Amino acid sequence: MAGEGEGGGKQVIARAAAVLKTLENQRHGLSLSQIAKASGLPRTTVHRIVTALEAQQMVIAGSEGVRLGPALVRLAASAHTDIVAIARPYVESLGRRTRETVDVSVYRGLHAISVDQYPSDQELRVVSPVGTAFPIHCTAHGKILLSALSDASVVQLLADPLERRTAATRVAVQAVVEDVGVAREQGWAIDVEEHAPGVCGIGIYLRSGLAEHYAISLAVPALRFHENLHGLKAALLQCKAEIESVIGG
Structure with a gap:
């Protein structure tokens, strides 16, 4: 079970990294659907990851879409x-x-x-x-x-x-x-x-x-x-x- 949990943790980190990489160099925000298409992840997964990242200020979700957040600058x-x-x-x-x-x-x-x-x-x-x-x-x-x-x-x-x-x-x-x-x-x-x-x-x-x-x-x-x-x-x-x-x- 421990190995399974560790694998699951790695998968979560890999998916979060995929979302962040998708947003790199984007001048304007991307929609959840655009992130899902670019990262190859399901939209529901992208939504969960974006919500978690936003809570840590790693992304900002606004009217123009999702952008990288101030925590990444720090x-x-x-x-x-x-x-x-x-x-x-x-x-x-x-x-x-x-x-x-x-x-x-x-x-x-x-x-x-x-x-x-x-x-x-x-x-x-x-x-x-x-x-x-x-x-x-x-x-x-x-x-x-x-x-x-x-x-x-x-x-x-x-x-x-x-x-x-x-x-x-x-x-x-x-x-x-x-x-x-x-x-x-x-x-x-x-x-x-x-x-x-x-x-x-x-x-x-x-x-x-x-x-x-x-x-x-x-x-x-x-x-x-x-x-x-x-x-x-x-x-x-x-x-x-x-x-x-x-x-x-």
Whole structure:
């Protein structure tokens, strides 16, 4: 009986994982029927699993369907403790040198998830909570994370029209692909008020030697960004080299 129970438990976990994987990278919610079709599970089973996952905030069921929930964002942040701990001294050093906010992010489909931050000490600064999901197409850390993918993979991931956050947001997939190509070639990406008015960013890809994709970026008020861009880029690339020399990326 014990073995049977263990097998049943594994089956429940496998089915829950199938539902979560079905929802991965979905820009909008899916209906129970759509989840059932994509996962190959009976609709009644999907309903039970979604209800249980919703109780744990792993999914959100709303008028537009079922979407991944905030608990997964928190789990994503906590899963990267090791890389964050290794990078932390260098992230702090970067923050002290530039006096701008430093973010460490990980790739999650349509988002770059913040897993660590060193906030600026200046009165005018840009700060977001750790665990924030930033859109991948209109942020410096998002675009540099996309540069680790092929152009074909980027096209497959994104869909026209992209969400417009500001007047400067690129909403055409091909425009983002071009930005990502430039970032891939030069080794860094920028965001000039594409995600939020008055906010700019510069990001680099961190080669961790792991399957995960990481980025380190600086979030800078537009008033200071352009005149300091050269120094910010140099400091960011130095931080990248320091961390990669330690982790062997």
